[in-house]
Amino acid sequence: MFKSLIYKSLRRFPYLTDLSFELNNNPSVSKALGFNPLKPAPSTERFSSFLHDTEHHEIISIRQQLVQELINVGAVSGNSIAIDSCPIVALLKENNLKTSIADRFDKTKKPAGDPDARLGVLIHFPSPFKKEVRYFWGYRNHVINDIDTELPIWEVTKPANVSDINVAKNLIQEACSVFNLNIQWVMGDAAYDSEDLLKFIINDLNALAIIPHNPRRESKGHQIKDGKVICEANLQMYRKGKMCPKKTGILYCQYTCPIVYDKQTRYQHITCPIMHPKFFKGKGCNVLVRMEPSIRSEIGYDTQEFKELYKKRTSVERVFSRLLAIAMQHPTVRGYNANRNHATIAHISVLLVALTAFQTGQQDKMRFVKSFVPNFLT
Secondary structure (H helix, E strand, C coil): HHHHHHHHHHHHHCCCHHHHHHHHCCHHHHHHHCCCCCCCCCHHHHHHHHHHHHCHHHHHHHHHHHHHHHHHHCCCCCCCEEEEEEEEEEECCCCCCCCCCCCCCCCCCCCCCCCEEEEEEEEEEEEEEEEEEEEEEEEEEEEEEECCCEEEEEEEEECCCCCCCHHHHHHHHHHHHHCCCCCEECCCCHCCCCCCHHHHHHHHCEEECCCCCCHHCCCCHHHHCEEEECCCCCCEEEEEEHHHHHHHHEEEEEEECHCCCCCHHHHHHCCCCCCCHHHHHHHCEEEEEECCCCCCCCCCCCCHHHHHHHHHHHHCCCCCCCCHHHCCCCCCCHHHHHHHHHHHHHHHHHHHHHHHHHHCCCCCCCCCCCHHHHHHHC
16 A cells, blocks of 8 residues: 555656556556555555554654665765745645635634644745735645755644744754754745744754844834934833843843833823824833844854855755655645655655665666656656
């Protein structure tokens, strides 16, 4: 059953029905996969049941063995890695925009077809500098890949509502502990710009963090002039005191609306000069100014080395392109365990092609999933 699902990926069959049809009509392939060609091949329901019921750790162990073998033969070093995630859209009527469904993307209502699926976000760029946000029900496959060979080293599938930053640190830690990697560079997009992750990469791994600064994490609406914090209404904000949130452990100085907390300013202004909505809905604007240096100060964002290394991050996009070519993004099964088994089998298929190409002296074809497989099957 497992070999047949790998064969399905290598042949890029989109549906399990195509696999059953192939096995019933090609006795030589059925025999090579371990079935009796004189008997009917397993049904679509049987393959679906296999994906649902098989323990995920059993399939993970095979993927780990393949990566370890690629490391042992020198095909993969793991010195420089990139991290990213890919959406896996579940086969649900909620994701079909041609159907009429009330509250299609209401995250409080789990889809009946796949209760394990969660609501996620897809960022789409129909044209340069024009962004569209789409929603979907499903999962996300989080991947660490080797930059040089563009091969996946580690992967995990989570519900679509789990953000990239919540998975990244554990993903790197697990890969390092299993394969004993000596990582020198970790690359990712701005979604991975997190204080905790950057500290882990720089201090714990002693590696370079090639992750651009996320402008969305910057406080907006205020300016700092001559050591004074000026709000949007051009008023000097009131210093309320220091604070250190338990979640971040970072020391801040808190500045608040002077009209609310400072008597002298209150006599001069009855309301906010720019009629800021926060003044009427709460206690005015609140600004936290960091009082201790950030780990980002150790990253040379403007250096030529950073810019050249960041260009290599696109290797993870090509990894996903090959995985999607073998139908990883559009699974025909439902349920969390079945979908993560489906995704891991896609990774195994890519790794098998790479290992076979390396062992047969065709190192230049380790990434040729589409063109190498037909020669392999003959």
